[in-house]
Amino acid sequence: MTAVFGHLNPDTDAITAALVYASFLRRTGREAQAYRLGEPNRETEFVLRTAGVDLPPLLDSLPEDSAVALVDHNESSQSLPSLATLNVTHVVDHHKLGDLATNVPVYLRFEPLGSTGTILAKLHREANLPIEQTDARLLLSAILSDTLHFRSPTTTPEDREVATYLAQIAGIADVSAYAGGMFAAKSDLGDIAAEKLLKMDYKVFEFAGRPYGLGVVETTNPGYVFGRKAELLSAMDQEKAKSHLAGVVLSVVDILNETNRTLVLSATEELMLREAFGANIEDGVADLGSRISRKKQIVPVLEAYFEGQ
Amino acid sequence: MTAVFGHLNPDTDAITAALVYASFLRRTGREAQAYRLGEPNRETEFVLRTAGVDLPPLLDSLPEDSAVALVDHNESSQSLPSLATLNVTHVVDHHKLGDLATNVPVYLRFEPLGSTGTILAKLHREANLPIEQTDARLLLSAILSDTLHFRSPTTTPEDREVATYLAQIAGIADVSAYAGGMFAAKSDLGDIAAEKLLKMDYKVFEFAGRPYGLGVVETTNPGYVFGRKAELLSAMDQEKAKSHLAGVVLSVVDILNETNRTLVLSATEELMLREAFGANIEDGVADLGSRISRKKQIVPVLEAYFEGQ
Numbered sequence: 001m002t003a004v005f006g007h008l009n010p011d012t013d014a015i016t017a018a019l020v021y022a023s024f025l026r027r028t029g030r031e032a033q034a035y036r037l038g039e040p041n042r043e044t045e046f047v048l049r050t051a052g053v054d055l056p057p058l059l060d061s062l063p064e065d066s067a068v069a070l071v072d073h074n075e076s077s078q079s080l081p082s083l084a085t086l087n088v089t090h091v092v093d094h095h096k097l098g099d100l101a102t103n104v105p106v107y108l109r110f111e112p113l114g115s116t117g118t119i120l121a122k123l124h125r126e127a128n129l130p131i132e133q134t135d136a137r138l139l140l141s142a143i144l145s146d147t148l149h150f151r152s153p154t155t156t157p158e159d160r161e162v163a164t165y166l167a168q169i170a171g172i173a174d175v176s177a178y179a180g181g182m183f184a185a186k187s188d189l190g191d192i193a194a195e196k197l198l199k200m201d202y203k204v205f206e207f208a209g210r211p212y213g214l215g216v217v218e219t220t221n222p223g224y225v226f227g228r229k230a231e232l233l234s235a236m237d238q239e240k241a242k243s244h245l246a247g248v249v250l251s252v253v254d255i256l257n258e259t260n261r262t263l264v265l266s267a268t269e270e271l272m273l274r275e276a277f278g279a280n281i282e283d284g285v286a287d288l289g290s291r292i293s294r295k296k297q298i299v300p301v302l303e304a305y306f307e308g309q
Numbered sequence: 310m311t312a313v314f315g316h317l318n319p320d321t322d323a324i325t326a327a328l329v330y331a332s333f334l335r336r337t338g339r340e341a342q343a344y345r346l347g348e349p350n351r352e353t354e355f356v357l358r359t360a361g362v363d364l365p366p367l368l369d370s371l372p373e374d375s376a377v378a379l380v381d382h383n384e385s386s387q388s389l390p391s392l393a394t395l396n397v398t399h400v401v402d403h404h405k406l407g408d409l410a411t412n413v414p415v416y417l418r419f420e421p422l423g424s425t426g427t428i429l430a431k432l433h434r435e436a437n438l439p440i441e442q443t444d445a446r447l448l449l450s451a452i453l454s455d456t457l458h459f460r461s462p463t464t465t466p467e468d469r470e471v472a473t474y475l476a477q478i479a480g481i482a483d484v485s486a487y488a489g490g491m492f493a494a495k496s497d498l499g500d501i502a503a504e505k506l507l508k509m510d511y512k513v514f515e516f517a518g519r520p521y522g523l524g525v526v527e528t529t530n531p532g533y534v535f536g537r538k539a540e541l542l543s544a545m546d547q548e549k550a551k552s553h554l555a556g557v558v559l560s561v562v563d564i565l566n567e568t569n570r571t572l573v574l575s576a577t578e579e580l581m582l583r584e585a586f587g588a589n590i591e592d593g594v595a596d597l598g599s600r601i602s603r604k605k606q607i608v609p610v611l612e613a614y615f616e617g618q
Contacts, residue, residue, distance in 0.1 A: 097411045103612050105405050105604065110417035126435035295414065303412050 002089060003066060005035040005059055005080070006116075007073035009202045012044045012145035012182075016138035017071035017116040018056055021092055024120065025069065027129055032069065035059035037080060041200050046185035047141040051134055062086055072116040074100045077204040077211065092119055094146075094154075095295055099206075114152065114159035117142030121162045136169035141182065148218065148255050149179040154293045183255055187219040194231035198239060198250055205299060207306035210246035213239060216294050218253045222261065225252045226285070229263065233284065236265045247272060253292045260288040276305035311398060312375060314344040314368055314389070315425075316382035318511045321353045321454035321491075325447035326380035326425040327365055330401055333429065334378065336438055341378065344368035346389060350509050355494035356450040360443055371395055381425040383409045386513040386520065401428055403455075404604055408515075423461065423468035426451030430471045445478035450491065457527065457564050458488040463602045492564055496528040503540040507548060507559055514608060516615035519555035522548060525603050527562045531570065534561045535594070538572065542593065545574045556581060562601045569597040585614035 004022040006014025015036050022034035034056040040048070048055060061082055062068065068080075069090035075098030076083050090107045091100065094116055111119050117139040124131045131139070143163045147155040150163075167175050189197060202215040213236075217225050225232070236248040250263040264270050264284050273279045279286040291297035313331040315323025324345050331343035343365040349357070357364060370391055371377065377389075378399035384407030385392050399416045400409065403425050420428050426448040433440045440448070452472045456464040459472075476484050498506060511524040524545075526534050534541070545557040559572040573579050573593050582588045588595040600606035 094414055096414050097409060097417065099410065100406060101408065102406045103609050105403055105421035106419060107421060108406065108417045108419035110415060112414035112416060300412050 001067070002030060002032040002069050003035055003059065003062055004032050004069040004071060004090075005037055005056075006071050007078040007203065008037045009199050010036050010038050010040060010044070011201050012041075012047055013115045013117055013142040014072040015040055015044050015056065016047065016142045017092065017120060019053065020117075020120050020135045020138055021069060021071050021090075022056075023132075023135060024123060024127075024129070025090070028127060038199075039196075041186060042188055043145060043182050043186035046182055047138065047145075050181075051137045051141075053134060053138065071120075074098055074110075075205075076100075077206065092116055092123070094119060096299070113156050114150075114154045115143045115146035117146070117166075118156075118159045118162045121166060122158075131166070131169055133170055136166045137172065140166040140170055140172065140175075140178075144175070144179045144182060148253075148258075148292065149176070149183075151255065151258055152293045152296075154296050183218075183220050187221045187224075187255075189217075189219070189221075189224060194228060194235040195238070197225070197228070198232060198235045203294075204243070204245070205302070207246075207302055208309060211244070212302070213243065213245050213248040214294055214298065215248070215250040216253055217250065218255050218292075220255050222252050222254045222259075226261075229284070232263055233265060236263065240265065249273065249286075251288065251294065251298070258290050258292050260291045262286040262288050272302070272305070276301050310376070311339060311341040311378050312344055312368065312371055313341050313378040313380060313399075314346055314365075315380050316387040316512065317346045318508050319345050319347050319349060319353070320510050321350075321356055322424045322426055322451040323381045324349055324353050324365065325356065325451045326401065326429060328362065329426075329429050329444045329447055330378060330380050330399075331365075332441075332444060333432060333436075333438070334399070337436060347508075348505075350495060351497055352454060352491050352495035355491055356447065356454075359490075360446045360450075362443060362447065380429075383407055383419075384514075385409075386515065401425055401432070403428060405608070422465050423459075423463045424452045424455035426455070426475075427465075427468045427471045430475060431467075440475070440478055442479055445475045446481065449475040449479055449481065449484070449487075453484070453488045453491060457562075457567075457601065458485070458492075460564065460567055461602045461605075463605050492527075492529050496530045496533075496564075498526075498528070498530075498533060503537060503544040504547070506534070506537070507541060507544045512603075513552070513554070514611070516555075516611055517618060520553070521611070522552065522554050522557040523603055523607065524557070524559040525562055526559065527564050527601075529564050531561050531563045535570075538593070541572055542574060545572065549574065558582065558595075560597065560603065560607070564601075567599050567601050569600045571595040571597050581611070581614070585610050 004018045006018050018034040022032040025032035036056050064085045065087050067089045068086045071092050074093050092109045094113050121139050198215050204211050240248045247269045251260050253260050273286040313327045315327050327343040331341040334341035345365050373394045374396050376398045377395045380401050383402050401418045403422050507524050513520050549557045556578045560569050562569050582595040
């Protein structure tokens, strides 16, 4: 039995990719079960609810040497804490290759595309396996979520083409209206605790050997998030201490206007953002302009910055 | 322009994969040029000569940040020495994932199959791109070479199936006879210097942070190789000193009888082979039984052995 899961603090791509890839593995003759490594955000809840699909079970540990398939991530800091004791047999991802290494040959499929969903749709096509209607809906949702409905610079022509194909199978005639529903659900943050808001789409990266927490809130209503700035800074401070991080930032991405204004906790993060991005910083908020993709516009810049130190 | 190349001390899979993947990239709209990182062995010369294909040019360096596609390898110790300064955009491989990491998302296609040639044939099928007759011949040769005509335990049903398909396109009716010709060419070692014999299929691996050189001679005539034992041990000793290695071994694989008898240089290698494999060692030759695949039966065992130290 292969356990299939996406990253910690799962987003729509991480959860739908686990569900669809587990189904793909089963349909191609392997026993597989989808899991999640955390609570879904409201966008993902909306996607699963409207698709009539149950959440995959929460996973916190597995017996040593269990076979696992990673989707939508490959770095140990974003995975099950016991990953080093497990047997990674498959990885399907669209992120940079981090600290993954294996003792034996395995299956890896990485493509620089907008979402893992796009790659999974291609895997079905290549295997001449028809995509089921529900799976098409899940994969389309992943593409719309990760590319912010094609607004993100991570969007490729292949993402658009595959999304059109999936929308037909899923029977979603008005993709814009559906994406609007997803983003409205994601932006409905009313009663979420500040710690949860910080962790909703949050990943830890190693730069120059030290861990940094990079959170993102994608919302159609950034004013609401900035209204909770004091609470959020306190949550960031707690998390930095608790997890022994070198820095924590929280990017508030305005989905509709495609801007990124990032909450800065202390002088450490301020220096990093000013030097790495030349960012203008006022009242603890760094203006990162139109850098709305953490993967493509934030992480590589920080990596280059720390490598040059 | 993307430079496409296989590993140092190239074998048939490394050279044909570079040729065919460069052609695949060109046919899918990217400028690409195949290279090799060393001299071909006699089997590869036989394959290219009978296919009427020129050797790709030798590569020893590239300008910083050049785009490169790696085939049939991914570890820096087996690649261009300046790999860290280059921009890896594609990797197609069937080995374990080593120390590769990237700053941005890239294209990776790894499968635990018998040869890179099998994966490349699948890429053509998936892209609905007909495989040209010469390319089919090259890919078939790679599969036959890496799997020792399906004798190696690395052979999968997919390798056999793809080989049958390629033989039809290549117009090779008697695959056994063709493989026999390849192995005879490979075993014709008459005037090769001992240093070249050692390096013909030779890779450096890191175990517990220290470099070990693992050479393999696949031959239908092991008696010839053991007849040159003294010369070979001297070449191994020189190489160990020159390249600051922790150990050097040379496995002599009898292709037809599927056995591995390995030349042991000193007490260091003797201890390692005895403890890792429980090998019986006499007169500086370790009997490794039917372990004929370095990738599947030698490297993982050594890795586990050194991890347990």
